[in-house]
C-alpha cells in the first residue's frame with residue numbers, strides 16, 4: 001500500500017492576514033475569509049462607530065470611507081480590502097483642517113441633526129464622501145441637464161442633491177430635515193455656491 005502525502009487532504013486555509021490602514025494607523029489582522037469589513041472593524045479593532053443596522057446594504061449605518069470613497073462595510077469581505085485605507089467616524093476629526101471635530105460633526109451638533117444617533121456615524125461618513133463626489137463633478141440622479149452638459153464641473157450641493165446622494169442612509173428617527181441643513185451648511189463653507197471648489 002502506497003503512503004499518502006500528508007498534505008494531500010489538508011484543509012484549505014480559512015483565514016488570511018489582512019493589512020489595513022485605519023484612521024491613520026496600520027493594522028495587520030488574521031481575518032476569517034467570511035468576516036466582513038464591518039465586523040473586522042467592530043470586533044477585531046474595537047471601532048464601534050460604524051453601526052450594524054441591517055447587515056444587508058440597505059440602511060447605510062455601516063458606511064465608512066474606503067480609499068476616500070464611501071462604502072457599505074457590511075457588504076465587503078475584509079480579506080478583499082488588503083492594503084486599503086479606511087476612515088471611520090472615529091477618524092473623521094483627524095481629517096478636519098486645524099484639528100478638533102470635523103466641520104460636519106460641528107454642523108450636526110449646531111443643527112440638532114440626530115436624535116438617537118445610531119445612523120449618525122454612517123450619515124457623517126456618507127456626507128463627507130457625497131460632498132467630495134459633488135465637488136469632483138460626479139453627477140447624481142437629480143443633477144440638471146445643464147450641469148451634465150459639462151462633465152467634470154463641480155455639482156452644486158443643493159438640498160435635492162444632498163437628499164438624493166444621502167438616500168442610502170436611513171434614519172429611523174426622521175432627523176432628515178436637520179441632516180440636510182447640516183450637510184448644506186458644511187457644503188456652503190467648503191464649496192461656494194456656484195460649485196467652484
Ligand code: FES
Pocket residue numbers: 051052053054055056057058059060061062063072073074075
Ligand atoms: S448595516 Fe450596512 S447597510 Fe445596513
Ligand code: FES
Pocket residue numbers: 113114115116117118119120170171172173174175
Ligand atoms: S438619529 Fe436615530 S436613526 Fe437617525
